[in-house]
Amino acid sequence: MTFTYTSEDFKYRVSLDTVANRFQAYLTEDNSIYASGITLEEAVFNLKSII
Known part of the structure; x- marks a missing residue:
């Protein structure tokens, strides 16, 4: 999903x-720009930190 x-x-x-x-x-x-995390919030936070 x-x-x-x-x-x-x-x-x-x-x-x-x-x-x-x-x-x-x-x-x-x-x-090609993505991030992952254990929680949804962590994944979005990690994405924000690399862009």
């Missing part, structure tokens, strides 16, 4: 990797 969100700063989508049990947040404009 994948969801797309719009933040004030950027647009991103989030999915759950059920094999690794981790959330992944991808930059919508460039799927």
Whole structure:
């Protein structure tokens, strides 16, 4: 399942990797830029920190 969100700063989508049990947040404009985390919030926070 994948969801797309719009933040004030950027647009991103989030999915759950059920094999690794981790959330992944991808930059919508460039799927090669992504971050993961144990929680949804952690994945988005990690994505914000690299862009």
